[in-house]
Amino acid sequence: TRTPQKSDKFTFGLWTVGNVGRDPFGEPTRAALDPTYSLQQLAERGAYGVSLHDNDLVPQGASAQERDRIVGTFKRALADTGLKVTMATTNLFTDPVFKDGAFTSADARVRAYALQKTMRAMDLGAELGAEVYVFWGGREGAEVDAGGKLLDALGWFRDALNFLAAYSESQGYGFRFALEPKPNEPRGDIFLPTVGSALGFITTLERPELFGLNPEFAHETMAGLSFPHALAQALDAGKLFHVDLNDQKMSRFDQDLRFGAENLKAAFFTVMLLEESGYDGPKHFDAHALRTEDEAGVWAFAEGCMKTYLLLKEKVERFKEDPDIKAALEAYRVRDERLEALGRFSPENAEALKAEAFDLPALRTRGPGLERLDQLTVELLLGAR
Ligand code: 3MF
Ligand code: MG
Ligand code: MG
Ligand code: MG
Numbered sequence: 001t002r003t004p005q006k007s008d009k010f011t012f013g014l015w016t017v018g019n020v021g022r023d024p025f026g027e028p029t030r031a032a033l034d035p036t037y038s039l040q041q042l043a044e045r046g047a048y049g050v051s052l053h054d055n056d057l058v059p060q061g062a063s064a065q066e067r068d069r070i071v072g073t074f075k076r077a078l079a080d081t082g083l084k085v086t087m088a089t090t091n092l093f094t095d096p097v098f099k100d101g102a103f104t105s106a107d108a109r110v111r112a113y114a115l116q117k118t119m120r121a122m123d124l125g126a127e128l129g130a131e132v133y134v135f136w137g138g139r140e141g142a143e144v145d146a147g148g149k150l151l152d153a154l155g156w157f158r159d160a161l162n163f164l165a166a167y168s169e170s171q172g173y174g175f176r177f178a179l180e181p182k183p184n185e186p187r188g189d190i191f192l193p194t195v196g197s198a199l200g201f202i203t204t205l206e207r208p209e210l211f212g213l214n215p216e217f218a219h220e221t222m223a224g225l226s227f228p229h230a231l232a233q234a235l236d237a238g239k240l241f242h243v244d245l246n247d248q249k250m251s252r253f254d255q256d257l258r259f260g261a262e263n264l265k266a267a268f269f270t271v272m273l274l275e276e277s278g279y280d281g282p283k284h285f286d287a288h289a290l291r292t293e294d295e296a297g298v299w300a301f302a303e304g305c306m307k308t309y310l311l312l313k314e315k316v317e318r319f320k321e322d323p324d325i326k327a328a329l330e331a332y333r334v335r336d337e338r339l340e341a342l343g344r345f346s347p348e349n350a351e352a353l354k355a356e357a358f359d360l361p362a363l364r365t366r367g368p369g370l371e372r373l374d375q376l377t378v379e380l381l382l383g384a385r
Helices: 035-044 064-081 108-127 150-171 195-202 217-222 227-236 264-276 295-321 323-332 337-342 347-355 360-365 370-381
Strands: 010-013 049-053 084-089 132-136 176-180 211-213 283-285
Touching: 010 084, 010 295, 035 049, 035 064, 035 295, 084 108, 108 150, 150 176, 150 195, 176 195, 195 211, 195 227, 217 227, 217 264, 227 264, 264 295, 264 370, 283 295, 295 323, 295 370, 323 370, 337 347
Parallel strands: 010 049, 010 283, 049 084, 084 132, 132 176, 176 211
Antiparallel strands: none
């Protein structure tokens, strides 16, 4: 079905539908939406849940009473709409206090405040039932390296993540943590810029099993990398804890386009990976309506993300059934049981492989049929198959 169902587990950041269209050169073009209203609108459209930064719900500087009142109203709206809060995170980027980093600020007072703010945001996330906690280090980076903190910054980042994982365990929150890499914007260079960097860093943490990835389509694309390739690496490492779906032109500012708006083939292979890997977390859209749009455009954007995902999921099923594609795939993957068996190491197999004679002229000249296979894929996506 092309109508989103709860079982599709589509989720949206409160900040996505709530985006007011501000950019570095221009004022907001839309009014802010009340979070409760967003819940109602998303529930009507078949979403499963939402994610939030602490300050998407509770304004910076709210008193304890104000916080409790806001959270109480929001929890009633969750109960009324049946939506879940699937992921929570901290806004460590808007407040100018974080202008030179939060966990990686060179100022110990800012680092300590970032820990305090994150613990409070984790308390909120746990209270709302979130299972995944995301760290997007938006301000963790630099424009100039004259401060000489590159190695220190990685150490401070590690100390903070170790501290916060221990805090979660001490409170019994049971969060799984997901690092969200991004190469740049808002900083000139953000630390841990890609999925690969984050995967490497996780192995240096005290509790690596609690940490995984929240890869974002736009972020890898901004780095000039392939999102399906990054996704595959996160899956292969058993580290796909969450995912941010959207779209992006390469070498542009952070666009946060509607899922599938720009790179349809990469979106198709993204859906294929998510559907075939057994990933069962939320399919989370982290994008927003174009700045040109009014509120109708916001809901067209949200509906479009979900509908495109479902249409691509249908295409994935067709891809697997299409006889020509099946045959082309079959021909592409050349099997050789004897040689594959020799690929399992033993001293004998190594000797046998060293002695093997290969028909290199034949291997050099054989065409694997990828032009045709890719054209069949394009035809499928265009609805011609
Ligand atoms: C920025 C992002 C962030 C993160 C969010 C946590 C504001 O490009 O993608 O959105 O996704 O902070 O998930
Ligand atoms: Mg982003
Ligand atoms: Mg963004
Ligand atoms: Mg994101």
